Amino acid sequence: MTNLYVGIMSGTSLDGIDIALTRFNAGRQAELVDALCLPFPVQLREELLSLCQPGDDELRRAGLAGQAWARLAADGVLRLLRRNQLAADQIEAIGSHGQTLRHHPELGFSWQVGAPALLAELSGIRVISDFRSRDLAAGGEGAPLVPAFHDWLLRDNEACRTLVNIGGFANLTVMRPGEPAVGFDSGPGNVLLDDWINLHLGKSFDSNGDWARSGQIQAELLRSMLDDPYFHRQGPKSTGREYFHRTWLNARLKQLDLAPEPQDVQATLLELTAQSIAHAVRTHAADSEGVFICGGGANNTRLLERLQNLLPSITVSTTASLGVHPDWMEAIAFAWLAWRCQQGLPGNLPDVTGAKGARVLGAIYPA
Numbered sequence: 001m002t003n004l005y006v007g008i009m010s011g012t013s014l015d016g017i018d019i020a021l022t023r024f025n026a027g028r029q030a031e032l033v034d035a036l037c038l039p040f041p042v043q044l045r046e047e048l049l050s051l052c053q054p055g056d057d058e059l060r061r062a063g064l065a066g067q068a069w070a071r072l073a074a075d076g077v078l079r080l081l082r083r084n085q086l087a088a089d090q091i092e093a094i095g096s097h098g099q100t101l102r103h104h105p106e107l108g109f110s111w112q113v114g115a116p117a118l119l120a121e122l123s124g125i126r127v128i129s130d131f132r133s134r135d136l137a138a139g140g141e142g143a144p145l146v147p148a149f150h151d152w153l154l155r156d157n158e159a160c161r162t163l164v165n166i167g168g169f170a171n172l173t174v175m176r177p178g179e180p181a182v183g184f185d186s187g188p189g190n191v192l193l194d195d196w197i198n199l200h201l202g203k204s205f206d207s208n209g210d211w212a213r214s215g216q217i218q219a220e221l222l223r224s225m226l227d228d229p230y231f232h233r234q235g236p237k238s239t240g241r242e243y244f245h246r247t248w249l250n251a252r253l254k255q256l257d258l259a260p261e262p263q264d265v266q267a268t269l270l271e272l273t274a275q276s277i278a279h280a281v282r283t284h285a286a287d288s289e290g291v292f293i294c295g296g297g298a299n300n301t302r303l304l305e306r307l308q309n310l311l312p313s314i315t316v317s318t319t320a321s322l323g324v325h326p327d328w329m330e331a332i333a334f335a336w337l338a339w340r341c342q343q344g345l346p347g348n349l350p351d352v353t354g355a356k357g358a359r360v361l362g363a364i365y366p367a
């Protein structure tokens with residue numbers, strides 16, 4: 001056994017496919033051997049984004065987009081193997097999340113495309129996929145799943161520690177000594193920020209939060225957004241593009257009869273992300289010795305500054321200070337979920353997702 005696993009994640013930001021080659025051992029260690037990110041070709045990104053909303057001929061288009069996703073992922077896996085001089089049969093399994101097109105825990109399903117059988121065929125490696133549906137079948141949200149990995153790898157037995165993954169959406173993991181971990185999606189992370197800057201400046205994201213920094217926070221708009229019941233609901237809870245989207249923002253601008261400068265809206269959206277995370281930390285993790293950020297949002301210096309400001313008594317840093325590169329945490333987590341499945345071990349935390357019990361997650365597509 002090589003204990004080598006590949007984790008593949010492409011999240012709700014739709015920026016690209018993250019692939020992490022990882023070695024696990026029973027000593028609760030995850031060694032990141034190598035990783036890469038494959039940006040989506042523009043057409044595939046647009047198609048996947050469009051498939052996140054109801055549209056024409058969706059089933060055929062989703063079938064094709066899933067295959068294109070698998071071909072791109074397989075190229076990345078093979079590239080990673082080549083540059084590490086590894087053969088396919090040296091990899092125990094790939095853990096592939098796929099691309100979420102719909103997340104409806106209230107209806108009992110969460111749907112990811114990513115043609116896992118094709119990925120197994122093209123890579124010659126066993127693929128484990130469809131990680132969310134067993135948790136949903138057991139009455140859970142099917143998300144967030146990464147808290148189980150955070151808990152396995154980064155729990156501190158002496159002090160309360162909080163991890164926040166800021167991707168398209170943001171999720172929290174609170175680990176308090178002697179207690180089960182708490183975790184949930186706090187709300188939007190970068191998704192509204194990316195959409196707004198794309199609409200006004202044609203950029204895919206607001207590098208370092210510089211554009212947001214140039215604007216003025218609009219108090220009335222911020223209050224109206226923070227009033228949304230999602231932020232006040234108790235967990236288990238998870239969310240997605242079905243709920244927080246451009247129309248959600250536009251409805252508030254319209255209702256308040258506001259037409260702020262675009263950079264003021266960007267500043268307010270960044271503040272929404274920061275305040276919703278800070279609220280979740282204050283409510284569930286006020287005694288944390290530290291808040292550690294991972295995901296693409298860890299690169300947004302303005303967002304980190306605002307979080308530190310809103311949480312003056314807690315040190316805010318990134319998971320780099322815990323030895324895990326913030327950009328690869330989620331991909332490593334999906335390698336870990338494959339490792340758990342291979343061993344017949346549960347991948348979910350029922351206290352986090354709300355499932356009736358711990359379940360082995362994933363469907364296996366042999367090599």
Ligand SMILES: Nc1ncnc2c1ncn2[C@@H]1O[C@H](COP(=O)(O)OP(=O)(O)OP(=O)(O)O)[C@@H](O)[C@H]1O
Binds near residue numbers: 190205
């Ligand atoms: N230098 C940067 N400055 C500001 N924001 C950044 C920077 N780098 C990345 N980001 C943000 O991070 C996002 C990507 O984050 P990530 O890859 O963690 O998302 P994801 O995995 O798609 O999302 P999710 O965790 O919701 O599934 C980008 O869309 C962008 O908004």
Ligand SMILES: CC(=O)N[C@H]1[C@@H]2OC[C@@H](O2)[C@@H](O)[C@@H]1O[C@H](C)C(=O)O
Binds near residue numbers: 011103110168169171
């Ligand atoms: C349905 C879905 O794809 N949800 C993502 C999304 O991105 C962040 C947050 O919303 C989280 O719930 C989840 O991803 C991570 C990997 C998770 O399940 O932990």
